[in-house]
Amino acid sequence: MKPIGPTAHGIIDYGAVLLLVLAPFLLNLERTPSQILYLLAGILGILTMMTAFRPGLLKLIPFPVHGGFDLVTSVIVAALPWILGFSDQTTARNLFLCITAMLVGVWLLTDWRSRDGLALT
Template identity: 40%
Template sequence: MKLLSPRVHGYLDLVVIAAFALAPTLLGFGSRAASLCYVLAALHATLTVLTAFPMGLLKMIPFPVHGALEAVMAPLLVATPWLVGFSGVGPARSFYIASGMVLGAVWLLTDYRAGAPDREHLPDDRVSI
């Protein structure tokens, strides 16, 4: 059973965006870890704005695609300190590992099919000639 609705997931997305935007300053990241955090905040904000769910403004990306992108990002965030070269920096390393684990947990708990239209009840767009 999935515990998080699309609306709750959207609120959590806002927390994630704020965390990525504020962590470099609050935790004193070096330039590489900080720059990546700012890029991730911007990318996640863009994804949130474009997603077809309650927090999305333009609703261009299906919510299940949003979920698939987060499923890919979760393990990448955990590996980022080693991939990018700041695994020896405690605060940045810990933040990225924790972010990946939290994103993975949110992914597991979110119902990405909630609110999706039922294809059987949609009008038929085909034109007969």
């Protein structure tokens, strides 16, 4: 049994949105990585609000589908510093790699089949 259920995952996601918004200020990041972090925060916030679990508001996306988005996002986030040309910015590059590691870690620890989530009807 994996330790992170749907409700805990949602709470983690909302916390991650806050951290993604604050990171550019806290780390004094340049324009491109900052804009990408704001975009990621927006996407994650919308995905979380639309997911069918207790922390979700609209409950339109099944929780396992949310997990698929998380997994795909982790691969994309890992590649962004090189794709968008800021891999030479050590702080930004390392932040994106840390975000990737956290995304994968939370994904691996989340029980995507938990009955704790809300079923779509």
